[in-house]
Amino acid sequence: MAxxxxxxxxxxxxxxxxxxxxxxxxxKGEGKPEDDVAEDGVQGSDAASDGQPGMPPAESAS
Known part of the structure; x- marks a missing residue:
């Protein structure tokens, strides 16, 4: 046997x-356009999780 x-x-x-x-x-380098849409959705949910939807972030309000 070998x-x-x-x-x-x-x-x-x-x-x-x-x-x-x-x-x-x-x-990863190509980047999918679908990823950009998903990221925008995440950013929107972050703002909603602050409890004040439609309000600008604290940094820009000052």
Whole structure:
């Protein structure tokens, strides 16, 4: 029976990890327009959680 080639398996695992990381960075760099919409929704809910919807933030009121 042939012995396993651990260095080959390790190299393949490293290459897969590197490829996955590059793909993630590429997706992150592209930026989705849907993300911008979601962020706007989050900002609106933050203002509503202050208990004073429609009021400007404290920094701009002073």
């Amino acid at each position: 012995t396993p080639n651990y260095s080959y398996e390790k190299r393949q695992k490293e290459l897969a990890k590197k490829r996955k990381k590059e793909d993630k960075l590429k997706r």
